[in-house]
Protein backbone atom coordinates (compact mmCIF):
# COMPACT_ATOMS: atom_id res chain seq x y z
CA UNK A 1 0.00 0.00 0.00
CA UNK A 2 1.13 3.51 -0.82
CA UNK A 3 2.34 5.72 2.01
CA UNK A 4 1.99 9.49 2.00
CA UNK A 5 3.03 12.45 4.08
CA UNK A 6 0.23 14.25 5.90
CA UNK A 7 2.09 17.54 5.38
CA UNK A 8 5.36 18.59 3.72
CA UNK A 9 6.99 18.53 7.17
CA UNK A 10 4.71 15.85 8.58
CA UNK A 11 4.84 12.12 9.19
CA UNK A 12 4.42 9.47 6.49
CA UNK A 13 1.45 7.18 7.06
CA UNK A 14 -0.18 4.32 5.18
CA UNK A 15 -3.04 5.59 3.00
CA UNK A 16 -5.49 3.56 5.09
CA UNK A 17 -5.05 3.65 8.86
CA UNK A 18 -6.17 1.01 11.37
CA UNK A 19 -8.26 2.41 14.22
CA UNK A 20 -8.02 0.74 17.62
CA UNK A 21 -11.13 2.24 19.25
CA UNK A 22 -13.30 -0.87 18.90
CA UNK A 23 -10.48 -3.30 19.69
CA UNK A 24 -11.56 -3.44 23.31
CA UNK A 25 -14.33 -5.80 22.17
CA UNK A 26 -11.93 -8.54 21.04
CA UNK A 27 -9.31 -10.81 22.60
CA UNK A 28 -5.61 -10.00 22.79
CA UNK A 29 -5.04 -12.75 20.21
CA UNK A 30 -7.39 -10.95 17.82
CA UNK A 31 -5.61 -7.65 18.41
CA UNK A 32 -2.37 -9.41 17.49
CA UNK A 33 -3.99 -10.91 14.38
CA UNK A 34 -5.49 -7.55 13.34
CA UNK A 35 -2.07 -5.95 13.69
CA UNK A 36 -0.35 -8.71 11.75
CA UNK A 37 -2.93 -8.68 8.94
CA UNK A 38 -2.74 -4.88 8.77
CA UNK A 39 1.02 -5.04 8.32
CA UNK A 40 0.69 -7.74 5.66
CA UNK A 41 -1.63 -5.38 3.78
CA UNK A 42 0.76 -2.44 4.14
CA UNK A 43 -1.42 -0.73 6.76
CA UNK A 44 1.36 0.40 9.08
CA UNK A 45 -0.31 3.31 10.87
CA UNK A 46 -2.42 2.70 13.99
CA UNK A 47 -4.81 5.18 15.55
CA UNK A 48 -5.18 5.10 19.34
CA UNK A 49 -6.35 7.40 22.10
CA UNK A 50 -5.57 7.46 25.80
CA UNK A 51 -9.24 6.77 26.60
CA UNK A 52 -9.97 3.89 24.17
CA UNK A 53 -11.21 0.76 25.92
CA UNK A 54 -11.58 2.73 29.14
CA UNK A 55 -7.87 3.53 29.07
CA UNK A 56 -6.85 -0.05 28.31
CA UNK A 57 -6.43 -0.36 24.51
CA UNK A 58 -3.06 1.40 24.36
CA UNK A 59 -1.73 -0.92 27.02
CA UNK A 60 -2.88 -4.04 25.20
CA UNK A 61 -1.30 -2.85 21.97
CA UNK A 62 1.83 -1.99 23.97
CA UNK A 63 2.07 -5.62 25.08
CA UNK A 64 2.54 -6.57 21.43
CA UNK A 65 5.35 -4.05 21.14
CA UNK A 66 6.88 -5.33 24.36
CA UNK A 67 7.08 -8.90 23.14
CA UNK A 68 8.21 -8.10 19.58
CA UNK A 69 11.15 -5.71 19.59
CA UNK A 70 11.25 -5.28 15.81
CA UNK A 71 7.58 -4.23 15.56
CA UNK A 72 8.00 -0.59 16.61
CA UNK A 73 10.15 0.33 13.61
CA UNK A 74 7.59 -1.14 11.22
CA UNK A 75 4.67 0.98 12.39
CA UNK A 76 3.53 4.54 13.07
CA UNK A 77 1.62 5.35 16.24
CA UNK A 78 -1.04 8.02 16.54
CA UNK A 79 -2.64 8.74 19.88
CA UNK A 80 -4.78 11.44 21.45
CA UNK A 81 -5.28 13.28 24.70
CA UNK A 82 -7.60 15.79 26.31
CA UNK A 83 -10.82 13.92 27.13
CA UNK A 84 -11.47 12.95 30.74
CA UNK A 85 -14.45 10.99 32.03
CA UNK A 86 -15.50 9.25 35.24
CA UNK A 87 -13.81 5.86 35.42
CA UNK A 88 -12.40 3.65 38.12
CA UNK A 89 -9.11 4.14 36.29
CA UNK A 90 -9.39 7.93 36.65
CA UNK A 91 -11.17 8.52 39.99
CA UNK A 92 -10.39 12.24 39.97
CA UNK A 93 -12.82 12.86 37.08
CA UNK A 94 -16.30 13.64 38.43
CA UNK A 95 -17.82 14.45 35.05
CA UNK A 96 -16.95 14.16 31.39
CA UNK A 97 -14.77 17.13 30.54
CA UNK A 98 -11.77 18.27 28.53
CA UNK A 99 -8.32 19.09 29.81
CA UNK A 100 -5.80 20.66 27.46
CA UNK A 101 -3.65 22.17 30.19
CA UNK A 102 0.11 21.93 29.70
CA UNK A 103 0.35 19.65 32.70
CA UNK A 104 -2.27 17.20 31.43
CA UNK A 105 -1.01 17.06 27.83
CA UNK A 106 2.49 16.22 29.03
CA UNK A 107 1.26 13.72 31.61
CA UNK A 108 -1.04 12.04 29.09
CA UNK A 109 1.62 11.78 26.37
CA UNK A 110 4.13 10.34 28.82
CA UNK A 111 1.53 7.88 30.07
CA UNK A 112 0.76 6.84 26.47
CA UNK A 113 4.48 6.21 25.92
CA UNK A 114 4.46 3.93 28.94
CA UNK A 115 1.24 2.12 27.96
CA UNK A 116 2.40 1.65 24.37
CA UNK A 117 5.87 0.45 25.42
CA UNK A 118 7.58 2.91 23.15
CA UNK A 119 9.99 5.82 23.35
CA UNK A 120 8.14 7.96 20.81
CA UNK A 121 4.68 8.79 19.53
CA UNK A 122 4.61 9.65 15.84
CA UNK A 123 1.57 11.89 16.11
CA UNK A 124 -0.27 13.27 19.13
CA UNK A 125 -3.71 14.83 18.66
CA UNK A 126 -5.83 17.03 20.88
CA UNK A 127 -8.95 14.83 20.81
CA UNK A 128 -11.67 17.51 20.93
CA UNK A 129 -11.74 21.29 20.87
CA UNK A 130 -11.71 22.40 24.50
CA UNK A 131 -13.64 25.60 25.26
CA UNK A 132 -11.02 26.33 27.92
CA UNK A 133 -8.09 25.62 25.57
CA UNK A 134 -5.24 28.04 26.18
CA UNK A 135 -3.10 28.00 23.03
CA UNK A 136 -0.03 29.26 24.91
CA UNK A 137 -0.18 26.25 27.23
CA UNK A 138 -0.74 23.83 24.36
CA UNK A 139 2.23 25.37 22.52
CA UNK A 140 4.41 24.97 25.59
CA UNK A 141 3.36 21.34 26.09
CA UNK A 142 3.83 20.46 22.43
CA UNK A 143 7.17 22.30 22.33
CA UNK A 144 8.50 20.44 25.34
CA UNK A 145 7.38 16.99 24.11
CA UNK A 146 8.83 17.72 20.68
CA UNK A 147 12.13 19.01 22.01
CA UNK A 148 12.49 15.87 24.16
CA UNK A 149 11.78 13.65 21.14
CA UNK A 150 8.81 12.04 22.92
CA UNK A 151 6.32 13.18 20.27
CA UNK A 152 7.44 13.72 16.69
CA UNK A 153 4.37 15.49 15.26
CA UNK A 154 1.19 17.16 16.48
CA UNK A 155 -2.34 17.62 15.24
CA UNK A 156 -5.92 18.03 16.34
CA UNK A 157 -9.22 16.24 16.03
CA UNK A 158 -12.75 17.55 15.56
CA UNK A 159 -11.53 21.15 15.30
CA UNK A 160 -13.37 23.75 13.23
CA UNK A 161 -11.29 25.72 10.71
CA UNK A 162 -11.13 28.74 13.03
CA UNK A 163 -10.04 26.58 15.99
CA UNK A 164 -7.36 24.96 13.81
CA UNK A 165 -6.06 28.30 12.52
CA UNK A 166 -6.06 29.85 15.97
CA UNK A 167 -3.94 27.07 17.48
CA UNK A 168 -1.63 26.96 14.46
CA UNK A 169 -0.86 30.67 14.95
CA UNK A 170 0.67 29.86 18.34
CA UNK A 171 2.97 27.09 17.09
CA UNK A 172 6.34 27.36 15.39
CA UNK A 173 5.78 24.03 13.61
CA UNK A 174 2.79 22.78 11.59
CA UNK A 175 -0.22 20.92 12.85
CA UNK A 176 -0.13 17.94 10.49
CA UNK A 177 -3.74 16.79 10.51
CA UNK A 178 -7.29 17.43 11.66
CA UNK A 179 -8.96 14.09 12.35
CA UNK A 180 -12.67 14.58 11.67
CA UNK A 181 -15.75 12.54 10.86
CA UNK A 182 -16.08 12.22 7.08
CA UNK A 183 -18.07 9.62 5.19
CA UNK A 184 -20.91 9.24 2.73
CA UNK A 185 -23.09 9.66 5.83
CA UNK A 186 -21.29 12.82 6.89
CA UNK A 187 -20.55 14.96 3.88
CA UNK A 188 -20.53 18.38 5.63
CA UNK A 189 -16.70 18.69 5.54
CA UNK A 190 -16.85 18.86 1.74
CA UNK A 191 -19.00 21.99 1.95
CA UNK A 192 -18.43 23.69 5.32
CA UNK A 193 -14.81 24.79 4.89
CA UNK A 194 -13.18 21.92 6.84
CA UNK A 195 -11.52 20.44 3.76
CA UNK A 196 -10.92 23.85 2.14
CA UNK A 197 -8.66 24.78 5.04
CA UNK A 198 -6.77 21.51 4.74
CA UNK A 199 -6.17 22.20 1.04
CA UNK A 200 -5.17 25.79 1.75
CA UNK A 201 -2.56 24.72 4.31
CA UNK A 202 -1.39 21.53 2.60
CA UNK A 203 -2.52 19.46 5.58
CA UNK A 204 -4.12 16.04 5.07
CA UNK A 205 -7.23 15.30 7.10
CA UNK A 206 -8.01 11.91 8.60
CA UNK A 207 -11.53 10.51 8.34
CA UNK A 208 -12.92 8.77 11.40
CA UNK A 209 -15.90 6.44 11.03
CA UNK A 210 -15.40 6.36 7.24
CA UNK A 211 -18.08 3.65 7.00
CA UNK A 212 -20.33 5.51 9.45
CA UNK A 213 -19.58 2.86 12.06
CA UNK A 214 -20.86 0.15 9.67
CA UNK A 215 -24.26 1.80 9.10
CA UNK A 216 -23.35 2.51 5.47
CA UNK A 217 -23.03 -1.19 4.83
CA UNK A 218 -26.45 -2.12 6.21
CA UNK A 219 -28.71 -3.47 3.48
CA UNK A 220 -28.92 -2.85 -0.23
CA UNK A 221 -28.04 0.73 -1.03
CA UNK A 222 -28.44 2.58 -4.31
CA UNK A 223 -25.45 4.69 -3.36
CA UNK A 224 -23.29 1.72 -4.25
CA UNK A 225 -24.93 1.01 -7.59
CA UNK A 226 -21.59 1.47 -9.38
CA UNK A 227 -20.08 -1.41 -7.35
CA UNK A 228 -20.26 -3.99 -10.14
CA UNK A 229 -18.54 -1.62 -12.59
CA UNK A 230 -15.52 -1.47 -10.27
CA UNK A 231 -15.79 -5.07 -9.05
CA UNK A 232 -15.61 -3.54 -5.57
CA UNK A 233 -17.45 -4.15 -2.31
CA UNK A 234 -19.60 -1.45 -0.71
CA UNK A 235 -16.99 -0.69 1.91
CA UNK A 236 -14.25 -0.43 -0.71
CA UNK A 237 -16.36 2.06 -2.66
CA UNK A 238 -17.13 4.08 0.47
CA UNK A 239 -13.40 4.34 1.20
CA UNK A 240 -12.45 4.99 -2.44
CA UNK A 241 -14.97 7.86 -2.41
CA UNK A 242 -12.95 9.52 0.37
CA UNK A 243 -9.57 8.66 -1.15
CA UNK A 244 -10.56 10.52 -4.34
CA UNK A 245 -10.58 13.91 -2.62
CA UNK A 246 -7.57 16.13 -3.41
CA UNK A 247 -7.00 16.96 0.27
CA UNK A 248 -5.50 13.48 0.60
CA UNK A 249 -7.92 12.09 3.17
CA UNK A 250 -6.56 9.21 5.28
CA UNK A 251 -9.52 6.97 6.21
CA UNK A 252 -9.25 5.25 9.60
CA UNK A 253 -11.05 1.92 9.46
CA UNK A 254 -12.47 0.54 12.68
CA UNK A 255 -13.17 -3.10 11.95
CA UNK A 256 -12.43 -5.90 14.41
CA UNK A 257 -12.41 -8.53 11.62
CA UNK A 258 -9.08 -9.40 9.93
CA UNK A 259 -10.83 -10.20 6.64
CA UNK A 260 -12.31 -6.71 6.58
CA UNK A 261 -8.84 -5.19 7.02
CA UNK A 262 -7.84 -7.03 3.83
CA UNK A 263 -10.99 -5.76 2.12
CA UNK A 264 -10.36 -2.16 3.23
CA UNK A 265 -6.75 -2.22 2.06
CA UNK A 266 -7.88 -3.02 -1.48
CA UNK A 267 -9.90 0.22 -1.62
CA UNK A 268 -6.74 2.07 -2.64
CA UNK A 269 -6.90 0.26 -5.98
CA UNK A 270 -10.41 1.54 -6.78
CA UNK A 271 -10.03 4.69 -8.84
CA UNK A 272 -13.48 6.25 -8.99
CA UNK A 273 -14.43 8.12 -12.12
CA UNK A 274 -15.47 11.76 -11.46
CA UNK A 275 -19.08 11.18 -12.59
CA UNK A 276 -19.42 8.06 -10.46
CA UNK A 277 -18.17 10.11 -7.49
CA UNK A 278 -20.96 12.62 -8.15
CA UNK A 279 -23.44 9.81 -8.64
CA UNK A 280 -22.64 8.55 -5.12
CA UNK A 281 -22.91 12.10 -3.76
CA UNK A 282 -26.28 12.42 -5.47
CA UNK A 283 -27.65 9.35 -3.72
CA UNK A 284 -26.67 10.57 -0.27
CA UNK A 285 -27.85 14.15 -0.88
CA UNK A 286 -31.05 13.00 -2.52
CA UNK A 287 -30.49 15.32 -5.48
CA UNK A 288 -28.03 16.33 -8.17
CA UNK A 289 -25.70 19.23 -7.60
CA UNK A 290 -27.20 22.44 -9.02
Ligand SMILES: NC(=O)c1ccc[n+]([C@@H]2O[C@H](COP(=O)([O-])OP(=O)(O)OC[C@H]3O[C@@H](n4cnc5c(N)ncnc54)[C@H](OP(=O)(O)O)[C@@H]3O)[C@@H](O)[C@H]2O)c1
Pocket residue numbers: 018019020021022047048127157158179180207208209210211212213214215217235252253254255256257260
Ligand atom coordinates in the same frame (compact mmCIF):
# COMPACT_ATOMS: atom_id res chain seq x y z
N1 LIG B 1 -11.11 11.41 16.68
C1 LIG B 1 -12.30 11.01 17.04
O1 LIG B 1 -13.07 11.75 17.70
C2 LIG B 1 -12.73 9.65 16.67
C3 LIG B 1 -14.06 9.24 16.88
C4 LIG B 1 -14.43 7.94 16.49
C5 LIG B 1 -13.48 7.09 15.93
N2 LIG B 1 -12.18 7.51 15.77
C6 LIG B 1 -11.17 6.65 15.14
O2 LIG B 1 -11.68 6.18 13.92
C7 LIG B 1 -11.60 4.77 13.87
C8 LIG B 1 -12.69 4.21 13.00
O3 LIG B 1 -13.97 4.53 13.54
P1 LIG B 1 -15.15 3.48 13.36
O4 LIG B 1 -14.80 2.23 14.05
O5 LIG B 1 -16.43 4.14 13.71
O6 LIG B 1 -15.02 3.25 11.77
P2 LIG B 1 -15.88 2.50 10.67
O7 LIG B 1 -14.88 1.76 9.83
O8 LIG B 1 -16.77 3.49 10.03
O9 LIG B 1 -16.80 1.47 11.44
C9 LIG B 1 -16.34 0.24 11.90
C10 LIG B 1 -17.54 -0.55 12.33
O10 LIG B 1 -18.29 -0.90 11.15
C11 LIG B 1 -18.57 -2.29 11.19
N3 LIG B 1 -18.71 -2.84 9.83
C12 LIG B 1 -19.84 -3.38 9.35
N4 LIG B 1 -19.68 -3.80 8.10
C13 LIG B 1 -18.43 -3.54 7.75
C14 LIG B 1 -17.66 -3.75 6.58
N5 LIG B 1 -18.16 -4.30 5.48
N6 LIG B 1 -16.38 -3.38 6.59
C15 LIG B 1 -15.85 -2.81 7.68
N7 LIG B 1 -16.53 -2.57 8.84
C16 LIG B 1 -17.81 -2.93 8.87
C17 LIG B 1 -17.40 -2.88 11.94
O11 LIG B 1 -17.80 -4.12 12.45
P3 LIG B 1 -16.77 -5.36 12.53
O12 LIG B 1 -15.83 -5.03 13.63
O13 LIG B 1 -17.66 -6.50 12.83
O14 LIG B 1 -16.10 -5.47 11.19
C18 LIG B 1 -17.19 -1.84 13.03
O15 LIG B 1 -18.11 -2.03 14.09
C19 LIG B 1 -11.65 4.35 15.34
O16 LIG B 1 -11.08 3.07 15.56
C20 LIG B 1 -10.81 5.42 15.97
O17 LIG B 1 -9.43 5.11 15.81
C21 LIG B 1 -11.81 8.78 16.11
